[in-house]
Amino acid sequence: KNEVEQSPQNLTAQEGEFITINCSYSVGISALHWLQQHPGGGIVSLFMLSSGKKKHGRLIATINIQEKHSSLHITASHPRDSAVYICAVRPYSGGGADGLTFGKGTHLIIQP
Amino acid sequence: NAGVMQNPRHLVRRRGQEARLRCSPMKGHSHVYWYRQLPEEGLKFMVYLQKENIIDESGMPKERFSAEFPKEGPSILRIQQVVRGDSAAYFCASSPVPGQGIDGNTIYFGEGSWLTVV
Numbered sequence: 001k002n003e004v005e006q007s008p009q010n011l012t013a014q015e016g017e018f019i020t021i022n023c024s025y026s027v028g029i030s031a032l033h034w035l036q037q038h039p040g041g042g043i044v045s046l047f048m049l050s051s052g053k054k055k056h057g058r059l060i061a062t063i064n065i066q067e068k069h070s071s072l073h074i075t076a077s078h079p080r081d082s083a084v085y086i087c088a089v090r091p092y093s094g095g096g097a098d099g100l101t102f103g104k105g106t107h108l109i110i111q112p
Numbered sequence: 113n114a115g116v117m118q119n120p121r122h123l124v125r126r127r128g129q130e131a132r133l134r135c136s137p138m139k140g141h142s143h144v145y146w147y148r149q150l151p152e153e154g155l156k157f158m159v160y161l162q163k164e165n166i167i168d169e170s171g172m173p174k175e176r177f178s179a180e181f182p183k184e185g186p187s188i189l190r191i192q193q194v195v196r197g198d199s200a201a202y203f204c205a206s207s208p209v210p211g212q213g214i215d216g217n218t219i220y221f222g223e224g225s226w227l228t229v230v
Contacts, residue, residue, distance in 0.1 A: 033219065042223035043155075043203060086155065100145075100219070104154040 003027050006087050006103035014111055019074040021106045023087030026068065033100065034061050034072045035086040043086070046072070077110045084108070115139060117186075118204050118222035125229050131191040131198070133225045137206030144187045145219070146172075146179060149201040161187060194229045201226050 005024045013019055023032070034046045047054050047061040049070065054061050058077075063070040074081055084107050088100040115138035125131050137144050146158040157171040161181040172179065176194075181187040191198055204222045 035221070043221040045219060045221065048219075088155070100147075100155075100157060102147075102155040102157075 003091075003101050004087055004089055004103040006085075006106050008106060009104065010107045010109075012109045012111065013077060015078060017077050017110075019077050019081070019108065019110075021072045021085050021087075021108070023070045023072070023103055024068060025070075025087075025089045025101075027089065027091045027101070029089040029091055031090045032063055032070050033088040033090070034070070035088060037084045037086060037105070039083075046085075074108075079110045079112050082109050116141075116204060116206050116220050116222035118202075118225050120225060121223060122226045123228070125194050125227065127195055127229060128193050131194050131227055131229075133189040133191075133202050133204075133227070134186040135189070135204030135206075135222060136186040137204075138220050141206035141208055141220070143207045144181050145205045145207075146187070146189050147203045147205065149203065149224075151200070155203065158189075191227070194227070196229050199227055199229045 003026050007022045030050065032049045036044045036046050046059060049061055049063040051063060051065060058075045060073040061070065070087060072085060084105040086105045087103040090100055117136040119134050123131055135144060142163055144161045147155045148158055149155045159166060159172045159179045160168040161179060163181055164183050166179065176192045178190045179187065187204065189202060201224045203224045205219050207219045
């Protein structure tokens with residue numbers, strides 16, 4: 001079982017719909033990132049969370065530390081939102097890896 | 113994000129050749145991370161470096177792969193005697209010196225280097 005699970009794996013929606021992408025993790029973390037990756041492109045960090053909720057434009061990210069769960073919401077979705085959305089956690093290091101552990105990503109397609 | 117520079121963006125190598133991927137972190141960042149993204153798979157941590165030090169290489173294959181971050185110049189991920197299975201996108205990320213504050217956890221990614229082994 002992966003330490004970071006995302007759902008759904010694939011999502012196709014119509015322009016204007018409200019989108020929710022979920023991320024569950026099984027380890028203690030110091031931070032959680034939501035990343036966006038366009039086809040053939042680089043990775044952009046959308047949010048970094050350690051508690052509560054953050055909003056940037058039409059994007060909202062929430063995290064529940066007790067339940068080890070985070071959600072990424074997109075309001076009034078647009079075709080340019082089509083991308084892979086990746087959840088990544090930073091586990092407490094404790095002498096181990098200091099990098100991030102990633103989910104496999106959610107492939108989002110917004111149709112006009 | 114624009115501050116982390118990776119090159120080359122695309123690299124084609126024949127089996128058995130060497131591949132060198134370079135990463136210049138954002139100005140002022142002294143921590144560099146390398147990740148690999150295999151086709152149809154998620155990103156995987158490979159190695160974490162500070163200037164002249166490898167902090168954690170637990171995600172790096174034991175053979176053929178090496179990484180360095182010299183005092184001067186970019187970080188280099190080197191793959192010797194490449195095989196088809198090395199074909200992937202390799203991403204570099206950098207962060208400021210981690211501290212107690214949330215800002216210490218901010219991480220910035222480069223555009224990636226796509227390696228194709230033929």
